[in-house]
Amino acid sequence: MVMKFRSVLDIACGIRYIYSQLDICSSLSRAILLDSEMSTKIHDIEKAYDNINEVLPLLNKPTFASAINLIKIKLSELKDIRSSVIRLKEGAILDDIELFEIKSLAIINNDISSLLSQFNTESFKIYDTTHVLNLLDPDGNRITSFYIYDSYSPELTKLRRDYKQSNYQDQDIPFEISKYEEKIREQLSSSLREHYLLIDNTMLSLALADILIAKCLQIKSLDLVVPKVSLNEKTEYRGLFNPEIESILKNEKREYQKTDISFSSQKPLLITGSNMGGKTVTLKTLALAQLLFQYGFGIPSEEAHITPVNEIYLSCGDDQDYRASLSSFAADMKRVDKMIKSLKRGRFILSLTDEPARTTNPVEGSALAESLITVLSKYRSMNVLTTHYNISNPYCTRLRVKGFENGKMNYSLVEDTGTEAPHEALLIAESLDIDSEWIELAQKELNKRN
Structure with missing residues (x-):
């Protein structure tokens, strides 16, 4: 499948912003x-x-x-x-x-x-x-x-x-x-x-x-870097950032927290963390960096070693398709199925999947996420997934968003050996000034269940 540059501009990862600059x-x-x-x-x-x-x-x-x-x-x-x-x-x-x-x-x-x-x-x-x-x-x-x-x-x-x-x-x-x-x-x-x-x-x-x-002028103006081509099928970024989001935050007098991340073709990488933990932004920025790399642009990172792939699959957000009469779940499943079919044809791909099966019930959703990791681990490919389900699959490496610290979110990624996703939803809701009665009742409900 030949991907021309014009065909990737509508991928929601920030590449149109790079083109506009x-x-x-x-x-x-x-x-x-x-x-x-x-x-x-x-x-x-x-x-x-x-x-x-x-x-x-x-x-x-x-x-x-x-x-x-x-x-x-x-x-x-x-x-x-x-x-x-x-x-x-x-x-x-x-x-x-x-x-x-x-x-x-x-x-x-x-x-x-x-x-x-x-x-x-x-x-x-x-x-x-x-x-x-x-x-x-x-x-x-x-x-x-x-x-x-x-x-x-x-x-x-x-x-x-x-x-x-x-x-x-x-x-x-x-x-x-x-x-x-x-x-x-x-x-x-x-x-x-x-x-x-x-x-x-x-x-x-x-x-x-x-x-x-x-x-070349863009590399200087946006503080991008010239990457190294990875020959060992391991992709590594130090100080990865999304220029479009960084620009928005800068206009709001806020600072972008850069990310260090690495993954390889040996095992899928699973990133866990609560909502608002930056997992989706990380996946979109990985997609952006990979696209920029394979079209010969500067990379938004302080240092980058990147593995070339045949195809790039980004699955993020609510892709409910009314014209095709597909629900969010159906659109999600069809998109992941397309990626799996490419794997089984022998294509060396980068797949970036944000919370697979997140729109169905947690019992079946977690089973689908677990089994997707197993499928991906069987094929030579580069895979990064995020989830807030509790996943015990041994066929993946794990990182988690460091999480809520001192009243603010720390978006750093740290190694994780556990199988449970962080429980920070109520803390985040509280930091957003959500109705206190609602939050207190939810906390009592959690205490009863535990």
Whole structure:
């Protein structure tokens, strides 16, 4: 299953926020990014981050930073002329607008090539379009306009001079001029057709340069990190955070508590904790980090070692589907079933499942959660689940949210060897100023049961 970047933007993990914060200069570059496919091969992922690692230190040099500002101005003029390139390839005679667009592309490319030539970097692949530019700019003026220049044809030059001398009254001459001009367009199109692949590659390389610069600048502005590719099927984060939520909290003058977490393909990881303990945010942020990793972005963490996977499954929240007549429970079960089917086809996946079977009764819900862990443990995969059920399954490693301390929630994850989920609902309700009579009666009911 090929996952294009545009298809993951609606996953509720914060990736659309990251995309919105990406300072891409041209609409072509955005289109190229949106159509990019998720990388699953280690070589491709490492290559993407090698390019970022080469460019990032250069941004600290004033001369390079200044050059980047000029390059971004040039990239803002980049147009999507893929349809014109297709027409050229298929044998069409290009009109003056299309020839102008190709000339503009060549000028932008040459200007950016000149700006980058002073820096020793292989991250930007820049093609030599001098020949294309010479075809469309025979007088060497290097201005972004196009005209069937007199220098293309002595006969055309003479006709234009004669027409001018007639004070533009001889109506036979314009027809002759138009024939010569169309012949020159045909000749130019024929000559350019030999270079259609160069033109197409130039357009793509400039878009990729735009995307690379934007990703590097975003790493600096959002305090992201370049990850390491994990080769032992163990994913580890130190100081993991969700930039969108961090931004919201910052506006409210509150601080985001970062998370340390690790898990592997050896056993599913089970996170327990009460509601409002940040378990769902952790799963969504793990999904965000994995997606960013496999699309070559910076990672919201202080340090990250990440395992590439074939597919990513995030199951969070109330997905009741009225159009499909599915209840919350049914939607939850169908989504998890889809993930299991992928596992059984031999796909190496990351599954992030928030409180499986949480919307049914606790007896059957806990049985479904226990058995899901058993199923997942049988297959090579990366799995993180959360629950507030009491789970005794031995086929998983366990972390729990540290919990309520001194009147506030501590979202740190600590190792857990117990099988009971924390009992903190009443404490949290009390901290929210929920009706005291209700809370007191609930506490008495708990005391009776115990």
